[in-house]
Amino acid sequence: MLIAQNHLQFILEIAVMMQMGVILLLNIIPFTLSMVLFLSLILTMFLAGIFSIDTALLFLPYVSHQEFTHPFGPLAVFAWVTLSASASLLNEVEIKSTSITALSLVLFAVIAIAGGLMHRSFLVLWFLGWFISYFIMSKSFRRSVKITRKRIFTAIGAIIGGFAILEILAKVLNASVLSPLLRLSRIEEYALPSIKMVIKNTNLLGHIQGSCYWAADCLGGTDGYISLPMNLIHTFTLPFPLFFGILVVKKDVIDYMLPGIFGVAFDFGYGGLLALLGWCVIVMCSGFYVLRKYRSKRRVGSRTYLGKEALLIGALTAFIAQTIIGLFLFNRTINGAAMLTYMFLSAMVMAHLITARRSLR
Numbered sequence: 001m002l003i004a005q006n007h008l009q010f011i012l013e014i015a016v017m018m019q020m021g022v023i024l025l026l027n028i029i030p031f032t033l034s035m036v037l038f039l040s041l042i043l044t045m046f047l048a049g050i051f052s053i054d055t056a057l058l059f060l061p062y063v064s065h066q067e068f069t070h071p072f073g074p075l076a077v078f079a080w081v082t083l084s085a086s087a088s089l090l091n092e093v094e095i096k097s098t099s100i101t102a103l104s105l106v107l108f109a110v111i112a113i114a115g116g117l118m119h120r121s122f123l124v125l126w127f128l129g130w131f132i133s134y135f136i137m138s139k140s141f142r143r144s145v146k147i148t149r150k151r152i153f154t155a156i157g158a159i160i161g162g163f164a165i166l167e168i169l170a171k172v173l174n175a176s177v178l179s180p181l182l183r184l185s186r187i188e189e190y191a192l193p194s195i196k197m198v199i200k201n202t203n204l205l206g207h208i209q210g211s212c213y214w215a216a217d218c219l220g221g222t223d224g225y226i227s228l229p230m231n232l233i234h235t236f237t238l239p240f241p242l243f244f245g246i247l248v249v250k251k252d253v254i255d256y257m258l259p260g261i262f263g264v265a266f267d268f269g270y271g272g273l274l275a276l277l278g279w280c281v282i283v284m285c286s287g288f289y290v291l292r293k294y295r296s297k298r299r300v301g302s303r304t305y306l307g308k309e310a311l312l313i314g315a316l317t318a319f320i321a322q323t324i325i326g327l328f329l330f331n332r333t334i335n336g337a338a339m340l341t342y343m344f345l346s347a348m349v350m351a352h353l354i355t356a357r358r359s360l361r
Contacts, residue, residue: 006222007240008268014228015343022347023354031307033093037086037100040314043079044107047072051114058117059173069115069122071337074322074345076111077129080104082314084133088141089306092298116162120180121330123162129321136313140295190257198254198262205269213250214241225254225267229337255331263331279346280323287316287349308352315348 004010050068057065069076083104090097108130116123163180170179201211206221214223224241227233233240254263265273294309322342326334334342 004238006219007224007227008222008272010233010236010238010240011226011228011339014232014340015346018340018343019347019350022344022351026308026351027354031311033086033089033303033306033310036082036307036310037090040079040082040086040310041100041103044076044083044104044111047076047079048107048110048114051076051111051118055114055117065118067118069118070332071341073115073119073122073125073333074129074318074338074341076115077126077321078314078318078345078348080108080111080314081129081133081317082310083107085137085140085310085313086307088137089298089310092141093303093306117166120163120166121325121333124329125321125325125333127159128324129317132320133313133317136291136317140291140309140313186257190253194253194258195262198258198266202265203269204271206272207266207269217241221269222267225251226263226331226335226339228339232340255335258331259329260327260331260334263335264327277327280327283319283346283349284316286353287312287319290352291316311348312352315345315352319345319349 004013047068050072054065054068083100087097087100087104090100112123112126115126166180170182197211198207201208206219207223209220210216210218212218212223212225219241227240227242230242233242254266261273261277264276268276291309291312294305294312297305298309319342322333322338322345326332326338326342332338
């Protein structure tokens with residue numbers, strides 16, 4: 001049936017439509033390196049701006065913030081890494097990009113500070129994305145990768161120092177929302193009971209009927225613990241179970257404080273979890289396969305795929321980072337509005353495979 005009957009069907013339908021749309025986009029529009037550089041710069045500056053404004057609203061009374069880092073955090077990784085890769089590709093074709101590199105470093109710091117103040121999980125996502133992009137671009141541009149003891153301790157010290165500064169600010173400003181220790185206490189409060197509930201009630205295709213919040217009305221699977229944004233579901237007037245009010249708090253037990261593998265397993269069963277993990281492996285392997293094709297063409301003098309190579313580096317990096325954080329740390333990173341970003345990044349990687357098969361022979 002074309003009209004989705006539950007959350008899972010709706011997710012799959014939107015994913016298929018998004019994949020087809022991105023395939024058409026990459027085939028119709030000639031993404032030159034200059035175009036990709038310009039678009040990634042604009043997107044990175046835009047996200048840096050809205051993250052900064054949203055964080056500033058945390059400190060203003062009677063004004064609500066929107067928490068843009070959850071849905072757009074991985075998109076920021078994609079935009080910044082694409083910008084950085086574009087600058088590196090300019091150097092590869094002997095075009096100076098010193099000013100672009102300097103601007104990208106400034107934007108990196110702005111997004112890190114603004115996003116980190118809003119959510120500590122974003123800070124982990126941001127630096128993980130940078131770490132992954134460092135290795136991918138080192139391979140792509142023949143840079144040496146040096147991991148020394150000093151660099152490891154410096155990175156660990158920077159992370160500890162950053163969290164310590166946030167805790168001090170939380171005390172000085174009396175803003176508990178900034179406190180990393182508060183977040184850790186919430187994880188301690190919710191995570192262990194959640195894991196026990198999931199393991200006890202999960203089966204191959206979902207969960208034991210009646211084990212979710214609404215008991216007798218529980219569907220036994222696709223109950224909305226993993227879903228697309230509620231506004232999108234309302235737009236299509238779909239009669240799915242949704243979490244409102246107190247239910248959002250109850251949903252937090254799985255939605256926010258639990259790794260995504262548990263949330264996916266509880267709502268779609270162990271079969272759904274294995275399917276998702278399999279898809280993630282396919283996307284990553286496909287991305288690295290096409291990236292090798294782009295790199296080999298560039299090294300023999302072709303400049304045809306420079307723009308697409310930068311796009312692929314950004315999309316692949318962001319997809320890997322979002323997968324790791326969403327599946328193994330915080331479910332919210334791949335749930336709700338963030339799921340749309342996840343679908344987009346997946347589509348951005350797989351679309352290169354289709355165009356590559358036709359044009360890279």
